[in-house]
Amino acid sequence: MKYSIQIVGVGGQGVLLASMVLGNAAMSMGYDVSMSEVHGMAQRGGSVLSTVRFGDGVCSPLEAVGSADLILGFEPVETCRNLSLGNKNTAIVMNLDPVLPSMVAAGFEEYPDIEILKKEILSRNSNLITVDATGIALKAGKAVAANAVMIGAMAAVKGFPISKEALFEALIAQVPEKFRELNTKAFEMGYEAVRRRRHTPQTFFKKNTERRRPSVWGKLNR
Amino acid sequence: MPNLLTDGGRQLLLGNEAIVRGLIEAGTGFASTYPGTPSSEIGNILEKLSSDIGMYFEFSSNEKVALEVSAAAASSGVRSFVFMKHVGLNVAADPMMTLAYSGVRGGMLILTADDPSAHSSQNEQDNRYYSQLSLLPMVEPSDPSDAKDMVKEAYAISEKLQLPVIFRTTTRMNHARGIVSFGSKADIKTKGYFDKDVSRFVNIPAFAKQNRKILLGKNSAALELSESSSLNRIEGDGDIGIITSGVSYTYAKEFIRNASVLKLGFTNPVPEKKIAGFVRTKKYVIVIEELDPYLEDQVLRICAQNRIDVPVYGKRSGHLPRAWEYSPDTLRSLGGIADVQSFPEPMRPAEIKLPSRPPTLCAGCPHRGMYAAVKKAVGKRDVVYCSDIGCYTLGVQPPFNTADFIICMGGGAGAAGGFDASTDQKAIAFMGDSTFFHAGIPPLVNAVFNNHKIILVILDNRTTAMTGHQPNPGTGREFGGIHTAPVDIEKLVKGTGVEFVRTVDPYKIRECAGVFSEALDYDGVAVVISKCPCPLELKKRKLLVPGYCEIDGSRCNLCGTCLKTVACPALSKKDGKIAADPSQCIGCGMCASVCPRNAIEVKK
Numbered sequence: 001m002k003y004s005i006q007i008v009g010v011g012g013q014g015v016l017l018a019s020m021v022l023g024n025a026a027m028s029m030g031y032d033v034s035m036s037e038v039h040g041m042a043q044r045g046g047s048v049l050s051t052v053r054f055g056d057g058v059c060s061p062l063e064a065v066g067s068a069d070l071i072l073g074f075e076p077v078e079t080c081r082n083l084s085l086g087n088k089n090t091a092i093v094m095n096l097d098p099v100l101p102s103m104v105a106a107g108f109e110e111y112p113d114i115e116i117l118k119k120e121i122l123s124r125n126s127n128l129i130t131v132d133a134t135g136i137a138l139k140a141g142k143a144v145a146a147n148a149v150m151i152g153a154m155a156a157v158k159g160f161p162i163s164k165e166a167l168f169e170a171l172i173a174q175v176p177e178k179f180r181e182l183n184t185k186a187f188e189m190g191y192e193a194v195r196r197r198r199h200t201p202q203t204f205f206k207k208n209t210e211r212r213r214p215s216v217w218g219k220l221n222r
Numbered sequence: 223m224p225n226l227l228t229d230g231g232r233q234l235l236l237g238n239e240a241i242v243r244g245l246i247e248a249g250t251g252f253a254s255t256y257p258g259t260p261s262s263e264i265g266n267i268l269e270k271l272s273s274d275i276g277m278y279f280e281f282s283s284n285e286k287v288a289l290e291v292s293a294a295a296a297s298s299g300v301r302s303f304v305f306m307k308h309v310g311l312n313v314a315a316d317p318m319m320t321l322a323y324s325g326v327r328g329g330m331l332i333l334t335a336d337d338p339s340a341h342s343s344q345n346e347q348d349n350r351y352y353s354q355l356s357l358l359p360m361v362e363p364s365d366p367s368d369a370k371d372m373v374k375e376a377y378a379i380s381e382k383l384q385l386p387v388i389f390r391t392t393t394r395m396n397h398a399r400g401i402v403s404f405g406s407k408a409d410i411k412t413k414g415y416f417d418k419d420v421s422r423f424v425n426i427p428a429f430a431k432q433n434r435k436i437l438l439g440k441n442s443a444a445l446e447l448s449e450s451s452s453l454n455r456i457e458g459d460g461d462i463g464i465i466t467s468g469v470s471y472t473y474a475k476e477f478i479r480n481a482s483v484l485k486l487g488f489t490n491p492v493p494e495k496k497i498a499g500f501v502r503t504k505k506y507v508i509v510i511e512e513l514d515p516y517l518e519d520q521v522l523r524i525c526a527q528n529r530i531d532v533p534v535y536g537k538r539s540g541h542l543p544r545a546w547e548y549s550p551d552t553l554r555s556l557g558g559i560a561d562v563q564s565f566p567e568p569m570r571p572a573e574i575k576l577p578s579r580p581p582t583l584c585a586g587c588p589h590r591g592m593y594a595a596v597k598k599a600v601g602k603r604d605v606v607y608c609s610d611i612g613c614y615t616l617g618v619q620p621p622f623n624t625a626d627f628i629i630c631m632g633g634g635a636g637a638a639g640g641f642d643a644s645t646d647q648k649a650i651a652f653m654g655d656s657t658f659f660h661a662g663i664p665p666l667v668n669a670v671f672n673n674h675k676i677i678l679v680i681l682d683n684r685t686t687a688m689t690g691h692q693p694n695p696g697t698g699r700e701f702g703g704i705h706t707a708p709v710d711i712e713k714l715v716k717g718t719g720v721e722f723v724r725t726v727d728p729y730k731i732r733e734c735a736g737v738f739s740e741a742l743d744y745d746g747v748a749v750v751i752s753k754c755p756c757p758l759e760l761k762k763r764k765l766l767v768p769g770y771c772e773i774d775g776s777r778c779n780l781c782g783t784c785l786k787t788v789a790c791p792a793l794s795k796k797d798g799k800i801a802a803d804p805s806q807c808i809g810c811g812m813c814a815s816v817c818p819r820n821a822i823e824v825k826k
Contacts, residue, residue, distance in 0.1 A: 035399035046581035061398035064550035066568030087566040105794035
């Protein structure tokens with residue numbers, strides 16, 4: 001067995017923490033682990049990508065394009081930017097909460113409508129699982145726990161090879177004592193949000209559905 | 223954060239963490255660096271742990287000095303370690319070349335962290351050639367576990383040959399993470415004694431000529447070590463051979479089947495007999511290495527010398543690229559000559575337009591203020607902005623566009639002098655505080671000496687921000703039981719004879735623009751010091767006084783001056799309103815200082 005996860009997001013969203021949690025959880029289950037991280041200049045508000053690979057005989061820190069078993073998208077546009085990392089069978093777990101790039105915030109570029117981003121993915125891959133990670137984290141207590149929500153959500157993905165318990169243990173080992181309760185709650189809520197949906201399938205994108213007109217792209221559907 | 227101080231067990235380590243653990247297990251007593259990605263984490267870890275390890279560690283003012291201090295320690299019998307990014311070795315090459323003639327007594331490693339694909343660098347030079355230029359032995363690890371073990375092996379080679387050893391890594395080794403088994407800590411020797419030996423350590427021409435011969439003798443001895451080293455090993459059978467080193471080995475090992483792999487870890491000198499013996503038994507060989515054909519050309523030479531008529535494929539044959547880092551995808555081009563694993567068909571890239579997200583100056587970054595002020599003062603004048611290496615390089619983006627020429631650390635100020643002498647354009651140089659101490663003082667002195675009427679803006683944010691907030695001479699030192707006072711930049715500049723020296727607060731953009739206008743009109747070398755601590759550093763040290771900006775909708779007429787001049791990521795225009803995002807805004811008030819209608823209020 002070999003398994004590859006590509007984690008995409010924006011510097012400061014906790015992509016590195018999530019990759020550490022995954023790597024440690026995989027190690028605790030006895031797998032070989034090889035990972036690659038982005039440090040340095042790109043972290044200054046730029047796009048970030050972490051690769052986590054584990055299983056028998058894994059030694060390359062990078063994965064070939066198209067080969068990701070799972071894409072964990074911390075941000076919608078970043079998820080769409082990196083679709084070629086996966087294939088039509090890749091599981092995609094995507095946070096719905098956008099982080100606006102500075103040029104969008106200043107009004108020079110537009111952020112696409114979330115529904116259009118979803119359709120863009122669904123027209124290539126029917127395994128998309130969307131998570132309102134920030135909303136769930138706020139219900140758990142604080143927006144910063146969004147990455148714990150995402151990790152919990154991933155644990156509920158059908159066929160995910162790392163056990164929920166191992167992921168949870170690895171998460172709790174990474175967070176400071178005073179945030180343990182918050183992260184525990186957020187992890188469980190993320191897990192439940194996806195587990196429940198496994199039994200009520202989402203409506204998938206239909207090929208002939210008309211696309212929304214570009215004029216509404218600038219408005220965010222939060 | 224893994225615990226690097228415990229013995230035994232297995233941990234998931236970053237390549238740079240594994241290297242630190244290697245130093246602990248090798249008993250390294252002395253380390254020095256100038257920070258540079260992808261090697262920076264090593265220094266950040268040693269800043270925290272060196273006291274607990276019992277090692278002396280320093281951030282030196284530049285790579286050259288870092289190599290010199292470590293050279294002295296190793297010449298006194300203390301195991302030393304100097305580390306830097308690839309372009310840092312250009313700076314340190316001068317002492318390295320002659321240190322090779324003298325050699326060392328305690329083991330010494332020179333780590334060069336190369337950056338194929340230039341993820342955070344200005345070029346992707348292949349520093350393996352420095353090992354041939356200097357005749358120093360070189361090792362190349364493939365992954366974190368390999369790196370930890372190779373530190374010990376490299377010290378053994380260094381002490382056997384009495385030569386420093388180049389420890390060459392790349393970004394995908396430094397920033398890869400893998401499982402590392404811990405051994406036990408070694409005893410550490412931090413004090414040695416320098417036994418004088420003039421003919422060895424004083425390379426005047428008469429001695430240098432002799433030492434060159436001694437070095438060539440050591441190079442022959444190194445070749446023997448390389449031939450028998452377990453770092454160079456053959457894995458698997460088959461009549462197709464692969465010769466590889468570094469991270470490329472992991473791609474070949476995992477994704478190419480039915481081939482015999484010669485993994486080279488001791489790569490200068492390469493094991494000639496081992497390579498000849500390997501190639502001779504193959505139908506053909508493929509050399510897989512990133513960047514330049516360093517190994518490949520040597521394999522071709524060895525084949526020619528030994529009259530081996532076996533095809534060698536790689537870069538020279540057009541099968542593999544010379545630019546950018548490799549990945550499993552690179553192997554696709556070997557489909558015709560190797561049994562490469564097939565990969566699934568990737569999803570088509572998104573067809574809708576996605577907004578770009580380049581790295582950007584942070585919310586409340588003082589560089590934004592200084593750039594806005596300079597742009598305002600310069601107006602329509604014809605100027606050349608010479609920038610340098612640091613966060614402020616990001617000023618190349620709109621709306622600032624304050625970088626027209628960048629080459630290397632300290633290079634902007636030097637070039638500014640040349641633009642002043644060779645054009646009628648006004649030359650303005652930007653440089654950070656750490657860069658100023660690294661390589662900015664000689665070009666400033668040069669401008670004074672030759673009357674280049676440049677303006678040097680020293681962006682003093684009280685830290686070495688880009689590489690992760692290391693201290694520098696301008697901040698003083700407060701770790702490892704050593705406390706020193708900051709070097710005063712303004713006094714230092716005045717000491718060179720510059721008469722126009724002004725220190726400004728970049729958060730007050732209008733005042734800064736006024737001072738900069740004076741500098742533009744000044745007939746001589748002008749230095750403006752923009753002094754304001756990096757807010758990220760303040761946040762890390764829990765010293766940031768929280769505040770936020772509030773925009774009064776009744777006064778704001780949506781002119782957008784704040785967005786266009788400061789372009790702070792905390793500011794946004796949506797639903798017909800300009801607002802400051804309270805989760806990002808630090809209340810620096812730069813936007814308030816440019817608002818023509820005083821519609822922005824800073825609240826603490």
